[in-house]
Amino acid sequence: MTADSPGDLESEFFAEMVKSVGVGVGIYGSDGQYVYVNQAYADLFNATPEELTGKPIWEVVTTLEASDFDQYWESFEDGDTREAETTHSYNGREVLVATVTTQRSINGTAYHFETIKDITVRKAREEEIKRQNERLENFASIVSHDLRNPLNVAQGYIDMLQADISRDELQLVDNALDRMGLLITELLELAQSGREIGETEAVQLSDIAEDGWQTVSTTEAEFDVSKANKRIIADESRLRQLLENLFRNAIEHAGPDVHVTVDTTTDGFCVADNGPGIPLDERDQVFDTGYTTEGKGTGFGLSIVQQITTGHDWEVKITESVDGGAKFVFSGGEFDV
Incomplete structure (x- = not known):
């Protein structure tokens, strides 16, 4: 030619x-x-x-x-x-x-x-999804704000009553209010997790994990991030949100004295605990919105994890940790070498 x-x-x-x-x-x-x-x-x-x-x-x-x-x-x-x-x-x-x-x-x-x-159809679909996500996030933000005000008032009165009266019923109400607060928080997070991933950059995985751990850990829980010493390409705030939800999930299901480990792999990272683990026949369901076991948690946390994972073009797989607990393995990531 x-x-x-x-x-x-x-x-x-x-x-x-x-x-x-x-x-x-x-x-x-x-x-x-x-x-x-x-x-x-x-x-x-x-x-x-x-x-x-x-x-x-x-x-x-x-x-x-x-x-x-x-x-x-x-x-x-x-x-x-x-x-x-x-x-x-x-x-x-x-x-x-x-x-x-x-x-x-x-x-x-x-x-x-x-x-x-x-790509006309694909672009139109992406724009519509973006508009829907923005409407959903705005709605969730308004609802969250309007619900928190009466919830805070109710919590204040419960605190006052508990100072004067020792009744199991008051503790039950207090627990219910705590759960309502968690539901509001995670409903808002779920709406926000549908947003597109923002600007990505090389972030130190161990630093992000440690920051997230401080917000959800208990005094009895143990945390090991010594091997997560790589810089991964990610949206820093969304990665932290993902890790916080995994840490919270481990504490809810494995107990306040759980041991959590964050480690890197060849193309990603993993988060493992020493809790009861997740049965093999349930691992495909845990990322569904509202899925929970034994009444623990809200069922939104792992759905948020899945959305953030997808937004980064990563994949997540659930396996068993060396201690018999749950292990979430994320692949498809890139490191700053």
């Missing part, structure tokens, strides 16, 4: 190969003109491949000016691959697309091979 024989791009073998890709394909040379487009790409604009062949790329890609093309072309080296999300426009139709562009030289002539995928 040479620059003056672009027809070779339309050989039967090449056409079949491109057809099997299943997405739009466009190929252009150093002059910016398409020397080949496939039917899938032309279909995005209700056009034919022949209409687009010979068109300069800047007449289709809305973010690229003709005067900028030479600089764009020269910024590539042979073998470079770049991904982008942009808008392609032709024949009166604008389409949001995700592109993967690779420069390859054939018989000494450089071409850009570009795959183009319509």
Whole structure:
């Protein structure tokens, strides 16, 4: 294939190969003109491949000016691959697309091979989910605020009565109010956990874990973070929220004298305890919203853990710790080495 024989791009073998890709394909040379487009790409604009062949790329890609093309072309080296999300426009139709562009030289002539995928539906769905999450978070925040005021008043009167009267019934009311407070807190956290993960950076896992432990630990509990000595790429506040929920879960189910360990793995980290563990047949259910055992906890904590995990593009798996307790293993993370 040479620059003056672009027809070779339309050989039967090449056409079949491109057809099997299943997405739009466009190929252009150093002059910016398409020397080949496939039917899938032309279909995005209700056009034919022949209409687009010979068109300069800047007449289709809305973010690229003709005067900028030479600089764009020269910024590539042979073998470079770049991904982008942009808008392609032709024949009166604008389409949001995700592109993967690779420069390859054939018989000494450089071409850009570009795959183009319509992401209009995906983007619309993402925007709708974002709007729903914002509405849910605002609603949860308002409800949380409005519920806390009467709850605090009730708690104040219980504290006053307990100072003068020793009755088991008052302790039961006190416990119920504590549980209501926890429900409010975790309902708000659950709504907020649907937010997109914010800016990620390299954070010291042991430091984040220690900070989180201080907010939920008991005087009898033990904590070992000595092996979590790596910097992981994460949203610091959301990672801390994830760890706090795991620590709280361990204390609720294993008792106030639980021993919790945080450690790193080859591509992530793990949190383990020495409690009763989680039965094998229940491990697929524990991340469901509202799931709990023996009336302990609210059932929201691990659902929050799952949402934060998914937001980081990690995966979480439940296994058994060396002490027979629960072990949450997170994989897919990246470390700052």
